[in-house]
Amino acid sequence: MASVRLEVIDRGSATDVHPAPLLFVHGAWHAAWCWEENFLDFFAGRGYRAVALSFRGHGGSPTDKPLRSLSIADYVDDVAAVAADLPSAPVVIGHSMGGFVVQKYLEGRDAPAAVLMASAPPRGYLASGLRWFRRHPWQFLKSSASGESLAYVSPVAATRERFFSAHTPEEIVAACAARLQEESARSGRDGVTALPRPSRVRTPVLVLGALEDRMAVTPNEVRATARAYRTEPKIFPGMGHNMMLEPGWEAVATHIDSWLTARGL
Template sequence: MNPVLEVIDKGRCSEAHPAPLLFVHGGSHAAWCWDEHFLDFFADRGYRVLAPSLRGHGSSPTSKRLLTCSIADYVEDVCSVANNLTAAPVLIGHSMGGFIVQKYLQTHSAPAGVLITSTPPHGHLGAQLRLIRRHPWRSVRSLILGKTSILFCTPDLVRESFFCAHTPESIVARTTARIQDESPRAIALDMTLLNLVRSKDVTTPLLVVGAEEDGTYSHAYVRATAAAYHTEAEFFASVGHDMMLEDGWRAVADRVHTWLGSHGL
C-alpha cells in the first residue's frame, strides 16, 4: 500500500491558471523547501500549489527502510498526488526532484514542466564523484553507514553544496537543521546506473534553469539537461543550488511565472 504523504496544499485553480502546480523536492529535503517562498508566491497569483514530501521525508511515512527506497518509489509518490487532482498538473522539480519529474514525464502527460538545478537525464555520477574527491573520508563513512546526511551535517558543508558564498548565515543554519538522510539506493544506484531517464520519451515542454554558483551541478550538467529536451538553459546570478531558498529566489519565481504564462498556464 502506498504511504499517505504529507502534502502542503495552498491556493486554488483560477480561470487564468487552470492547471495546479506540483512541486517535487530534491534529495535530503522535503516539502518545507517550497513552503519558504514559492508556494505563497504562486498561490497569491491565482494558482493551486501542492508540495508533497516523498516517502521517508519530512512527515511522510515509509513502509520500508529509507535506504532501500528507489526512484520508482518516488515517482509512484508523485503519481499518487497527481492522480487525485481534477486536472493534470504542471510539474516543478528541484535537483533529485527534477530527475523524478523527468521519470514521471516518460510515461505521463503534463501541460508543462520546470527543472530547477535538476539532476540531468544521464544521471548523478559526475556530481557524486566530485563530492567524493572533495570529501573522501566523509563519503566512505556515508556509504558504509548508509547515512547521506554525513555529507551535509555542518553549515559549511551545506553552504558548499547548496548555497553561494554570500548567502546569509541564518538561511544556511536553518537549512542545515532540516537536512535529512536520503536513500543511497536512489542516489548512488538509480540515478547513476539503474534507472536513468529516457529523454526521447519526454515530449512535455520544459523550462530548464540553473544557478551561476551551484556547488552541486556544473553549468555543463544544466546545459546537457536543456540540450536533451531541445531547449536552452537559463542561469541566475548570485544564487546557489537551493535557488528557492536563496535571497534571490524571487527572480527565479518571476521567471517561472512568466514562462508559464507564455504557455497559457
C-alpha cells in the same frame, strides 16, 4: 502508486488565468518545507493552486519500507499518487533529485508543462559523486560504505558548500541545515543506473540553473539537460543550488510564472 498517505502542503486555488495546478517536487535530504518557505505563497498569490509533496520517509510522510531501500521508482510513484488526487494534470516542478524524479515521471505520462530547477541531469549523479569524492574522499567512502549521508551534508558549512552560494546569509543556511534529513542510499544508486530517457518525454520543459552551483549540479550540467530536452537553459547569476531558498528566489519564481503564463497555464 504510493501505499502510504503522503504529506502534502496545499496553497491557493486554480483560476481561469492559471487553470493547471502546480506540483512541487523536492530534492534529496529535503521535504515539502523547502517550497513552503517562499514558492507556495508566491504562486498562490499569483492565482495558482500550488502543491508540494514530501516523498515517503521525508518530512511528515511515513514510509512502508526502510528509508535506505526507497528507490527513484518509489518517488515517481509518490508524485503520480499526488498528481492523481488533483482535479487535472499538474505542471510538475522538480529541484535537484526531484528534477530527476520528474524526468522519470514524464517518461510515461504527459503533463501540461514541467520545470527542472538545478536538476540532476539525464546522465545521472556520477559527475556529482565524483566531485564529492575529489573534495571529501573519506566522507564519500564512509557514506558509500554505511549508506548514510546526512552527517556529511547537515553541518552548516557542508550545507553551504552543497546547497548555497558563498554570500547567502548564515541564518538562511543554518535554518536549512537544521531541517535536512537522511536520504535513501538506494535512490543514490538509482541516480547512476536508472537514467531518464528524454526521447520519451513529450512535455515542454523549462530548464533552470544557478551559476554558483559548483558541488551539486554545475551550469554545464544544466546546459546538457537543456540540450537533452531540446531547449535553452536560463542560468541565474549569484545563486547557489537551493534556488527556492536563496536570496533572489523571486527572480526564479517570476521567470517560471512568466513562462507558464505565456503558455496559457
